[in-house]
Amino acid sequence: MEEEWDLETRAVRAGIHRSAFNEHAEALYLTSSYVFDNAQQAADRFTNREPGMIYSRFTNPTVTAFQERLASLEGGESCLATASGMSAILTVFMGLLQAGDHVVASRSLFGASVQLLSGILGRFGIITTFVPLSDLAAWEQAVRPETRLFFVETPANPTMELVDLTALAALAHDRGVRLVVDNCFCTPILQRPLELGADLVVHSATKYLDGQGRVLGGAIVGSMALVMESPIYQFLRTAGPSMSPFNAWVCLKGMETLALRLEAQCARAQQLAQWLEQQPGVARVLYPGLPSHPQYELACRQQSQGGGVVTFEVKGGQAAAWNIIDSLQLISVTGNLGDTKSTLTHPATTTHGRLSDADRANAGITPGMLRLSVGLETVRDLQRDLERGLG
Ligand SMILES: Cc1ncc(COP(=O)(O)O)c(C=O)c1O
Known part of the structure; x- marks a missing residue:
């Protein structure tokens, strides 16, 4: 049924799973861990033989509700919430790149993203070439055999420069490269990069998703294979830049408006x-x-x-x-x-x-x-x- 709802309806209703109390508003599960019935169940949960909650660094029902709502809005199969927008970007890079890999990124990016790529990831052997955002020939020329990702914001912060996402996605895919789009300025209400060919969307939920300047948050949206069944989830689960349930709850309420x-x-x-x-x-x-x-x-x-x-x-x-x-x-x-x-x-x-x-x-x-x-x-x-x- 949810798939038939309009975007505005999904922003209010998607991701709701009521507890045994049948509460109307989204429940806030402030818990760091979950109780197992017995030793066997604990072992089965930890080794993925049985689905279910283990620890809130991995999963939390309020965070899951936020993830499902945003995935629905972006038109992605899967979403992973993070502690901030920068941790979403870091998680994508740590999940998909290794030493020796190359990234082509827009030269018009939020300052911390430039610093993360050139200042921090550079120290771990990941090289980035920055190109003019709208110049498709420059993207094409920058590709090397070891290029793994293209990274853009459109509109870019703060220059408001755009790139043609359909054309850039086609160029990336022709060369076996993935396109990651920071959709922070538009949100899925104004632009849905996955429908235009992007492989992953990242968000700073701190911005419009909360929308009232209260909490930090971030998210990664894409296919199940790329987001959940991949090193992206493994990095988040292990390294721990996870979204807090409280922040997820605030962002869920933010998305309603x-x-x-x-x-x-x-x-x-x-x-x-x-x-x-x-x-x-x-x-x-x-x-x-x-x-x-x-x-x-x-x-x-x-x-x-x-x-x-x-x-x-x-x-x-x-x-x-x-x-x-x-x-x-x-x-x-x-x-x-x-x-x-x-x-x-x-x-x-x-x-x-x-x-x-x-x-x-x-x-x-x-x-x-x-x-x-x-x-x-x-x-x-x-x-x-x-x-x-x-x-
Ligand atoms: C386009 C863009 N991406 C990412 C971020 C980082 O988000 P956060 O502050 O939630 O880490 C920002 C923050 O201003 C931003 O403007």
Whole structure:
């Protein structure tokens, strides 16, 4: 029956397995382990001869409910929840790569993903080549015999650059490479990468899935073979970057309002993007819902709406950007995004502040760039707040 439900219905209903008490809301199972009837059952569970719960580092009913709901929304067979978005990305890399392997990644990525690939995995013999996200010829040229993964965000944080996922998936598969997509900015409500050919989707549930800035979380979605019956699950189960049941419960409740929130946030973001384009102090606005976006036609095809994040560049570089931040009275100055409260971030000195100047420039981050994550306040109040610093 669940397969027949619309996306919005599944966001509210998928993954519910009621306990013997028949509770209406999702139950929160705050337990680190589970009790066995006897020694034989304990042995059978630990050796996978009998299915069932063992320990919450491996499985937990509330986490399972979150996993089933997100898998249903993304159109994946299987989902694995993790402690954060970065631990989801780490788990994919640790599960699918080994020393000597090669990754081709977009040069427009969240700063920590760049650092994980080049700074940390590089020390373990995994080499990454960073290429311009939308340049398919560059992806093709970067492939080597030992290339195992392509890794992208689309839209990218914070440049809002896109890549044609169908074309990139075809290119990857022709060469025996897997495509992993960070779908954090769109969520399955706006874009479903698995349907476009991606092998795995990763999420920072910290963003829109929770949607109210309360907890950290992450997820990996894909086929049963790739997610659960693979070294990805083995890594999570052994190394332990698992999602806590409490965080899973918060994200489950967050997902119930995901479609409604995104509809309202996209509408506000679209209006603000159009308004920002008219402001004399703004040099350019990067928003996939604007006809001025260099990949507007692709955005219309690949995403159902522009999303809740608007990136803009002010005239006057870092000083002008910081002036806007320091003049705010409503919008929060914080690193998170996807919250019902609007947030403004200066990527060059925060989320991408630890990158080298060259990596930052490669990622397309300029000193005058600001990333606005649009919440649920009124457009008029948000405009008034931005106007103060825009002059
Ligand atoms: C696109 C993207 N991916 C991954 C992450 C990392 O997520 P988390 O902070 O939950 O580890 C972020 C965080 O900002 C992000 O913006």
